[in-house]
Amino acid sequence: MSAATSTRPADATVGAVDTHCPYCALQCGMTLSPAGRASVRVRPRDPSAGGLCQKGWAAAALLGSPARLTTPLVRDGGTLRPASWDEAAGLVARRIKEITADRGPDAVAVFGGGGLTNEKAYLLGKFARVALGTSQVDYNGRFCMSSAAAAAHRAFGLDRGLPFPLTDLEGADAVLLAGANPAETMPPFLSHLRRAMDAGGLIVVDPRRTPTAERAALHLAPVPGTDLALALGIFHAAVADGRLDHGFVGDRTTGFDEAWRVAAAWWPERVERVTGVAAADQRRAAAILAEAASAYVLTARGTEQHSTGVDTVGAWINLALALGLPGRRGSGWGCLTGQGNGQGGREHGQKADQLPGYRRIDDPAARAHVAGVWGVEPSALPGPGRSAFELLDALGTPDGPSALLVFASNPVVSAPHSARVADRLAALDLLVVADIVLSETARAADVVLPITQWAEEDGTLTNLEGRVLLRRRALAPPPGVRTDLEVLHDLAVRLGQPPERFPTDPETVFTELRAASEGGPADYSGVTWDRLRAGERLHWPVPLQPKHGQPVHPGTPRLFLDRFAHPDGRARFAAVDHKGPAEPPDEEFPLYAITGRVLQHYQSGAQTRRVEELRAAVPEAYVEVHPDTAQRAGLRDGAAAAVVGRRGRVLATVRCVPSMRPDVVFLPFHFPGAQRANLVTNPALDPVSRMPEFKVCAVRLSPAGEREAQ
């Protein structure tokens, strides 16, 4: 594996810098070293913990990429032309004032991202509520972990992706991964599962035989959209086979009887008819988990991104509770967070219904606390806004926003029913995009603002285990770009805010975030950058008050050991039933389409498609399909195919994969234009989390016509 280097000089005053990868929530440690006079080199900080994946090794390549934006762009006569910061920011502020004066503050919306640092996510939410006064703010994390977060809140009273340190998994004899493919999405994670793999205790639930499933002792491949039924079946098997942990259920939970009343009707043979997973395999899964001294149930997007995502995760949590796993040292339930700051990004106020510290925006006490930190009246804070897809879907409509500011997101590629989203963006009076490259969404903008990236700025992120990490600056940014904090400061001041209310120094912003989060569920008040610089491993909550007998609070690596976060201290079973996908296959669209990631690319691909090594490895979209299914559609391996659904068609090259279910096609979602997997995905939303059903929709497969292939 070759390490990419950047072509710009490292900070003259800085030697080797210990920092973290710019991509996924594993946030692997890496050291950036000056290499010669004009570049940095990437090295993994902890090879024994799996090192880095190919994306991490290649991360520095984008720092010096010619694709990098270094000057603001303003649309003029239909094209984007270079402009000064003063012209671009002045134009944005003037148009926001005009639109707000004409239609009110909710006419201006903000869309953030799960890759933003904690400081940026915090200041973005404050900018929306205070500088714009809008309720219309949400972020792309709604498309990632929102179902797991809602299910965890319901079950435990608190959501933190992994409520235990990542390294606890190293002692596990059994791990069930539901809808996770870490062998491709975060390969170093597998180093934590070695013991479970060696012990024959890895169970993978995935309709595809992924590289992760290849490593499993037991691969359960349900019909897409039937994970909830499968979880009910394993739960049923565990109880019926006498594996219920009566002591734990009696002492630490409520709601078992109601949940069992539903699950009792889902005996494994019935579940087999719905899911295609053999009853014997369901019983074996229950036995592997129940008989292990240390066992975990972990969920990820494959089982969460459904219109029944919250209930599906609830069913997996029911299984874990029945076996007495959560809140026990060395066992548990957890969610594998996806985006780099998928955890912190959902805690500090860029979500439509939240204020910093994971507080609810409709809670009067929370509003009073945060308004006090911000120096405004609680009544001045807007209420809850629209969720991500509902916000995008409302753009440019009579009741919806007519201006949108986008930070760290590329919804033209990443949102479901993406052709509809592109139409809505085109209907806006003002679209502003802050990005490092000219993403597909930036191409559609009226104003594009070039910003710094990862290694050019300091900031904190919160990884998948709820640990706060310091990402360090190692390079001077290119002349002409600004940090997101500087962009928000400039716009806020132009909109009439006092300059000191929107600091540009990230440590100053973090100090304010600490105060805003104090006393909230995600309490960061005891975290300081000095403690992080000193190498402390701090998992939230970290209250300001010292823990008894200690000079400072040491953080909370393991949640729920004594009690769950509900007022009575007990976890909740959920009485959940199987419903099936919102759009099942039919005569016209007889196949299930599922979507996911590949090793070399990250999310919408806006970054990784611009790294030559990664682009060369996987340059375009493909569709994985069983050879017999391809043949029936008149296709062979390598042919150009159209995957056609109710909302559009995706062009992709056929990859015949004998292990695929004959009723399923798989599309990676990293590619733009006519290759966007999200041209066919279904925006049906979970009623609680408002998560779209990315993971299953109905399609047919056909040869791409001459016209479409061009």
Ligand code: SF4
């Ligand atoms: S696993 Fe994630 S954090 Fe680690 S190197 Fe790969 S992309 Fe980066």
